[in-house]
Amino acid sequence: MLHRNSSLSPLLAPRSIALIGASENVARIGGRPLRYLREAGFKGAVYPVNPNRETVQGFKSYASVGVLPETPDVAILAVPSSGTIQALRECAERHVKAAIIFSAGFAETGDEGRAMQDEIAGIARESGMRVLGPNCLGVFNAATGYYGTFSAILDTEFVKPGPVAIISQSGAYGSHIAHLARQRGLGISHWITTGNECDIDVAEALQWVVGQPDTNVVIAYAEGIRNRDVFLEALDTARAKEKAIVFMKVGRSEVGAHAVSSHTAALAGSDAVFDAVFRQYGVYRARTTAEQLDVAYACSRGIYPAGDRLGIFTLSGGFGIQMADDAALAGLDVSPMPDAAQEELKAMLPYASPRNPVDATAQALTDLPLMTSYIRAMLEKGGYDMFAGIFGSGPASPTFAVSLRQALEGATAGQGGRILSLTMSASSEIVRSYEEKGFLVFEDGSALVNALGALAHFRKSFDAVKRATETLEEAPRLSLDGDTFSEYGAKSVLAKAGIAFPREALVRPDEDAGAAAATIGFPVVLKISSPDIAHKTEIGGVIVGVKDEDEARHAARTILDRVREKRPDALIEGLIVSPMITGGVETIAGVVRDPVFGPMVMFGLGGVFVEVLKDVTFRVAPFDRTEAHRMIREIRGFAMLEGVRGAPPADIDALAEMLSTLSRFAAANADMIESIDLNPVLVLPEGKGVALLDALLVLRKD
């Protein structure tokens, strides 16, 4: 079989295309792609397959794939579901490299359809032929005129080639956003809809697309992800190559997730986990379609700001204030102009307010050369990474648009390293004229600032990869005696992986708990240790604050009596004697297995924080300490770890180290681990490390 990545090229950049079920009628699924290929002037060979005709839409028609003069790179199947398997087999026999299946009527319709889809997947696997769909809208590549799709949005107009790739599980969503992108004047490189994903999924399409030099940004839509490894690899590649991914992942809500599970065959996974993966890999998760388009538009030039300082220029105070508010929300820095520069601007326009937002008042519009000098001074002295100018409907007048554009060009000449952006309410023709001069143009100021925040976000994410120096060592594999672990057993296993627990002793039921406690040092805690008892406190299996040997002996007897009474079935390993550690900040950590992403490390503040506020965060395992630091800082109650109410700062470094070690262990044993709970994890004052007071390790059943 071909290498997976390169194997998508016949599908996405074919030299020859067969259209099976080609139709003369351009309104039909079998006619539309032929019309598009013809009108867009596709340079390669096009072979309609239709046994009933001599020609189709002016192309010579063939009776079957078998009789084509050459083996096509891709075959487009515009046949009903009932004829699909037969047609696909013929393609496989002819060694066609890739096939696109338009027809619906497969897994989405029930068991019978699912069986047919499985058969298609089997043909793909056995023949090495790659299959897109079924139930998809196909693909296109605007630059080569390759329109392997029947999407109706191309009825009126083709798209222009450009830096934006679109990958969508949903054909309708893909069509809609391509339509919006075209309206916005954005050029599209590749457009891929994956439908039922019996072979090629969004992850693999993404991986291919981020390797294409003509793509700067990817607009992606998915309801779930099938191939976790390829997906994460694609995200990694994108980040390393500085390609922005702007993702619409639906199924955030309970009702949405339920609808996903009935709509798609992909496992949805937990949405909180998706969210974490996007953060971890620097993917921008769009909340709305409008936002997705806005952010993709801002990224389309592949230029990112060096930092997050934003200079706002306005002719009306109100708009400037509104934009400053939005900037705070987007995490941008609207720091004031230096005092001396403010004085300089004051001298040019006495009634202006030159702090930042720099409000030149409407007066500036009456003297454009003055406005040019004013903005130039603002840019030269302000040191902003991004410039946003607010112009309203001023540029809407075609005559004024030209002089204003020249004034802005003059003001910003030689400021190429900066992101230059404007808001205006004008015709698309006028907007394009500003865009051609290097300005990002938005109608809405809030949308602009949000997109600038996204640019700063991508810059940080790209840079973080460049700076990363840590290599992740592989963790030891679990060696298993049984399938459940007592607390003591779990701790022993994790300790071998490098996770440090307080020194403690396991005392068998017939041994002297008093003597053992003395070696640990008082006060101590006594806990039952049994692989059968997960919730020790509930049956009185824990006694804290034990002060001397006698108390320890008495406590041991008490616990054993209680356990024997309440859980006579439980295998008793003995009692754990551990030092009584208090203080620090109570947190929790653990590992959960996500059906899509496998082992995810969870972290949160303990007690009411997790119970009331669900203040937890996740990361795909494994990850390094730097990523662990980012993870820890995502918690809403993070200030607790920095020290509140006079408490000293907690040992965040030690916590990060522990979380990274835990993640490496979870990754190395992903096939075996169901879950790990470390609760509580006391984060002690700086330099004193973390104290893990309890551990629960559950193995996978399957």
Add this chain to the structure above:
Amino acid sequence: MLHRNSSLSPLLAPRSIALIGASENVARIGGRPLRYLREAGFKGAVYPVNPNRETVQGFKSYASVGVLPETPDVAILAVPSSGTIQALRECAERHVKAAIIFSAGFAETGDEGRAMQDEIAGIARESGMRVLGPNCLGVFNAATGYYGTFSAILDTEFVKPGPVAIISQSGAYGSHIAHLARQRGLGISHWITTGNECDIDVAEALQWVVGQPDTNVVIAYAEGIRNRDVFLEALDTARAKEKAIVFMKVGRSEVGAHAVSSHTAALAGSDAVFDAVFRQYGVYRARTTAEQLDVAYACSRGIYPAGDRLGIFTLSGGFGIQMADDAALAGLDVSPMPDAAQEELKAMLPYASPRNPVDATAQALTDLPLMTSYIRAMLEKGGYDMFAGIFGSGPASPTFAVSLRQALEGATAGQGGRILSLTMSASSEIVRSYEEKGFLVFEDGSALVNALGALAHFRKSFDAVKRATETLEEAPRLSLDGDTFSEYGAKSVLAKAGIAFPREALVRPDEDAGAAAATIGFPVVLKISSPDIAHKTEIGGVIVGVKDEDEARHAARTILDRVREKRPDALIEGLIVSPMITGGVETIAGVVRDPVFGPMVMFGLGGVFVEVLKDVTFRVAPFDRTEAHRMIREIRGFAMLEGVRGAPPADIDALAEMLSTLSRFAAANADMIESIDLNPVLVLPEGKGVALLDALLVLRKD
């Protein structure tokens, strides 16, 4: 003087207008309004005042206001700032009822301008003439052709009359949103810009507008509010009359608030307080201009859903899921169709997914009569308060738009009580054709659902007023001996207002603390009571867990010794002996004085919740228990009060009662109170009330 409210009618609905500084040049500030009045066919009298001309733009011109044939209702001053005061005096002498001042160059420019503006305000006050501006863009009333403005957005086109009023402190913002509203096809009733607000402010304009029968919804913009009482009265009136207010209040962020203070003379107040006021009075606070317009559009018909159940109809699964996600965010209920109805729909379209979102698949489009029956069944059986149909660019084709519209009309006929909404990407002509049939039409699904959420929000807010039965009794006035209070003194004052504290004793330094403690019942807490000591713990002025009489005597001596050593200057009233109350949920409550809204009651969870998460909320005093319940439920950690970790539910009724009582006391003594701190307030289990363990009362200095 006239009654304030009716006194705006000459300004906003004049029968006669003088334009002082009228110009023949329609591009000038003095020419533009005349052109607009002329072209829009204003029915009243128009008197240009220009001593240098016989006629202006075909109107007879007058040398001065004094020689006009009648006293005009309103005078529009299109003269430079230097000539404004003289012109205004002439208007006052002629008893003109209202004046609009366009010119800038007043308070916004510094001390000299401020002095001129104060003089204008003085003329207004003395003469009873109402003044709009200075530095404003004026007003218009589309229905009567009254365009008292020089806003450039009217250069190309007037606006159509309709149910939306726009009130904006900023002329630029007001113009921009009027332009966007016009683009959206929205009709505008009144448009008022208030500028520097030397007399009439946004609050008063709002109050007038919500009294107009032709207005359903108000789009408002402000950087601050000057007249708190009028503002709150206007919000109250709006709610009672079911007029929606959609507010853009800028200055949320630190930088934004700083820019406000340099841009406007209004006190900005705390943004968190504004936010609370909006919540309390059911005002919808828009985060972006686009959202403000979307919500106002949805409200423009003045029809609100009976509940928050949303039925989603889609032809593509992906869009339905996305909308379900958005609905969860908007607080809407996307509950499934009844099982029997699902079966019925299944029978009509076997491959459809009729749960909710109801996904009819693209197949439905191929058989419109079937789609009509399908949607009709969905509406009749689903019991949804709102219907949202997702149609993408389908209706963009004019021929299909008609048949689809007829199909939808057929499906929704007789469903008038429901909110009917659609998403589509089509020309404004096609969109209007659907709107005329009663559909709300949005291009973006997320924007639609957010707006539907706003409709449900308004419905709840309007209904809450109708249901309100509680009358707020006036609280007693503070009687003051000194200007600072000890803890004991503060508690005594608050107790008179009906706020209950645990029974406690004040023991003078020479009295027997032991005996007093015995009457309270052990264990007790001893605390120093001194008007000079606010932070008792810091100097060792509190001892808890005192178990018997001897301990009490010893504790009393210890505290007194410590206080005498550390604060020899402090006046010592004695020691408070109070019962040692533990348990319950720790909360805090208090009163702060906002520079705009006066006494605001604050509530939050205590301890780390308030310190780390700043999880507090506010209400304008006074308010009833129902409002207090809403306030308590706004806290992110509210679940703490419902009982977590096996704790019993807390006495939320008692807490609400206490907060309402506190608010009445704060309102009755607003002129005297600087702040009140009740920390901690333990909310005990249901039926056991609240225990207020400490009180701090600080009076206003001025």
